Ligand SMILES: [Zn+2]
Ligand SMILES: [Zn+2]
């Protein structure tokens with residue numbers, strides 16, 4: 489690993505020297521710190537890490553240096569949904585994709601040859617010459633998943649999740665209101681939109697249903713582990 493970094497740094501040095509002779513050692517210190525971390529690192533984290541190593545560079549200089557590292561193929565800039573821009577190593581000839589936890593923000597990497605081949609095949613079938621792609625899987629990491637109780641309020645369910653209604657708290661009135669909407673215990677629902685504020689949009693019996701956040705706190709659900717894909721005919 490260390491050796492690898494040594495040649496990468498040498499390679500970088502030769503290329504930035506061609507840019508002009510400004511602050512070469514500072515730039516080498518920055519790439520050294522960057523290559524020494526295996527994280528998908530934000531600029532903020534990069535400033536902090538540099539300071540920890542005793543380098544107190546102005547943020548703009550660090551930002552420009554990171555940009556140059558991207559341009560020269562030493563770093564890759566990544567932006568995952570609802571997260572700040574991150575940088576990771578750019579290893580020549582190697583490719584990987586990501587799993588992103590929507591709860592804690594954890595980023596995991598994976599590489600799968602079958603998946604890569606399949607993507608090329610799909611592109612060819614559509615008459616595409618594939619240049620690049622991004623495969624990002626959003627969900628809950630194993631740690632966040634184990635922290636979740638088996639029964640949770642519907643208001644906590646995530647977009648795209650399928651759940652089963654287990655209990656309706658809040659007495660007769662809540663149950664009657666939900667029954668009027670056609671929602672009962674034992675029903676299977678899909679979360680279409682739960683952005684943490686306002687009403688939740690649910691898919692239920694091939695209909696979209698909007699329910700208030702207050703009442704969604706009273707509906708206790710568990711994850712739907714039956715693998716059932718309901719096919720809904722579009723009726724106009
Ligand atoms: Zn890929
Ligand atoms: Zn997580």
Ligand SMILES: [Zn+2]
Pocket residue numbers: 528576584585586597
């Ligand atoms: Zn990565």
